Amino acid sequence: KAGVTQTPRYLIKTRGQxxxxxxxxxxxxxxxxxxxxxxxxxxxxxxxxxxxxxRNKGNFPGRFSxxxxxxxxxxxxVSTLELGDSALYLCASSFGTSGGxxxxxxxxxxxxxxTVL
Amino acid sequence: DAKTTQxxxxxxxxxxxxxxxxxxxxxxxxxxxxxxxxxxxxxPEYVIHGLTSNVNNRMASLAIAEDRKSSTLILHRATxxxxxxxxxxxxxxxNYGGSQGNLIFGKGTKLSVKP
Numbered sequence: 001k002a003g004v005t006q007t008p009r010y011l012i013k014t015r016g017q018x019x020x021x022x023x024x025x026x027x028x029x030x031x032x033x034x035x036x037x038x039x040x041x042x043x044x045x046x047x048x049x050x051x052x053x054x055r056n057k058g059n060f061p062g063r064f065s066x067x068x069x070x071x072x073x074x075x076x077x078v079s080t081l082e083l084g085d086s087a088l089y090l091c092a093s094s095f096g097t098s099g100g101x102x103x104x105x106x107x108x109x110x111x112x113x114x115t116v117l
Numbered sequence: 118d119a120k121t122t123q124x125x126x127x128x129x130x131x132x133x134x135x136x137x138x139x140x141x142x143x144x145x146x147x148x149x150x151x152x153x154x155x156x157x158x159x160x161p162e163y164v165i166h167g168l169t170s171n172v173n174n175r176m177a178s179l180a181i182a183e184d185r186k187s188s189t190l191i192l193h194r195a196t197x198x199x200x201x202x203x204x205x206x207x208x209x210x211x212n213y214g215g216s217q218g219n220l221i222f223g224k225g226t227k228l229s230v231k232p
Binding site: 035044048090092103106107110111 | 147158166204219223224
């Protein structure tokens with residue numbers, strides 16, 4: 001079974017630009033979560049989508065947004081990029097239903113490395 | 118989700134067992150204990166999880182204290198490929214909404230394996 005894929009793997013943007021990252025979940029998974037990883041803050045939760053609806057949201061500004069399509073693929077968008085947005089953006093997929101949140105295993109992609117100059 | 122405390126770093130020799138501790142003194146009765154690890158330049162990967170009883174899988178074993186205030190991830194024979202940051206995470210509740218649906222990562226333990 002194919003794993004979680006993320007595209008592109010690397011991106012370089014300049015301040016003020018916007019960027020869109022893509023995530024294709026494992027087949028059959030309906031939940032997609034996004035995380036930001038930086039050396040200073042570690043891994044932080046951005047948001048989760050399930051059945052095309054945002055079900056959960058972390059503490060990030062409105063410049064960070066996402067969406068999910070009917071095939072469970074997800075995109076996240078960051079507008080008006082700032083230097084501090086340079087990070088590894090990770091996507092994770094899971095079934096999102098079976099057994100409840102406390103036992104729902106998340107499977108992570110390799111991440112997209114975003115550099116903002 | 119309740120907080121966990123892990124050592125910042127640990128060292129191990131190749132082919133020896135490794136015991137990675139995690140303290141979670143404020144764990145609630147419905148919190149599951151999850152372990153994920155992140156190898157260099159990769160996304161985190163699931164290792165194991167448990168509630169009360171000790172658990173084993175092909176990757177590791179999870180030993181949970183009787184009072185559930187601490188747990189230990191056991192790698193029976195460390196290999197160079199096990200060098201990673203290991204995260205102990207508590208996940209509580211059935212609901213996906215609010216803070217329960219996502220993973221809350223701490224700093225984790227950076228495990229180094231010497232040949």
